Amino acid sequence: MSGFRPVPDVLAHLAGRWRVERSVRDLAGGDEGHFTGVTVFGPLDGGGLLHEESGEFTWRGVTRPATRTLRFLPGRRPGTADVRFADGRPFHELELTSGRYVAGHPCAADFYRGEFTVTDDDRWRTVWLVGGPAKDLLLTTDYVREG
Template sequence: MGEFWPVPDALAYLGGSWRVRRSVRDLASGATGEFGGTTRFEPLAGDGPPGGLLHHESGTFVWQGVARPAERTLRFLPGPGGTADVRFADGRPFHDLDLTSGRHIADHPCAADLYRGEFTVRDADHWRTVWRVRGPAKDLVLTTEYAREP
């Protein structure tokens, strides 16, 4: 089996609940943190296009020894050919997502910073994202491992 697991339909693959472990490294200061929790991909309610998913992540983020609850919401909308159009909760564009080869690179400019995400699918129940954030205010690496919940 190859290094990547091709996914013909990103939204069909992502649907359901996933356990999440994320490490955060600030390359400038050396500070580290981690997030642990759950991500759920559920059908969008009546305000979204058919087939779209609401992504809701919740858990605990520990930064420099201080634990805090954390959550975020994204919208994953159907794109052409089994891809997805990822949006922030308020509808602003975030990035595209094409997992047909099992690997995808996406860029998101945010003010003067650039977020570059690498998405890799390992198998039917495991995928990963690595976001590298560079700019005048940030120098971060965020690595997230997802494992499907039974």
């Protein structure tokens, strides 16, 4: 048994409000940061979900407000998502029929490798490893469904 929860429809599963806890580690420099906040996956005109994340990010002892917006559009295959940045640029595909998915995204000279895992109906995790000349980071985010 894999320990992952299969998700037949990514968009249906993600819809709603999630509490978010993210750790950020600079693997080269040793600095650590932490984000705490909320992500809301709400309906998007034309189909899909608008991912709006807001909270506070603490880095090197300084806490600041932080936000992020993504678009989760219906994917090429039923039950999948085409994840895009707020401005419409492609980010990655997402398919969770096995409860686990690995995505990749080149960003300038750096490469983002993300692993998505679903443990049950109300919990999922992303782990992004970012490597290249500009970044050497590990970002681990836990999502817990609210209400």
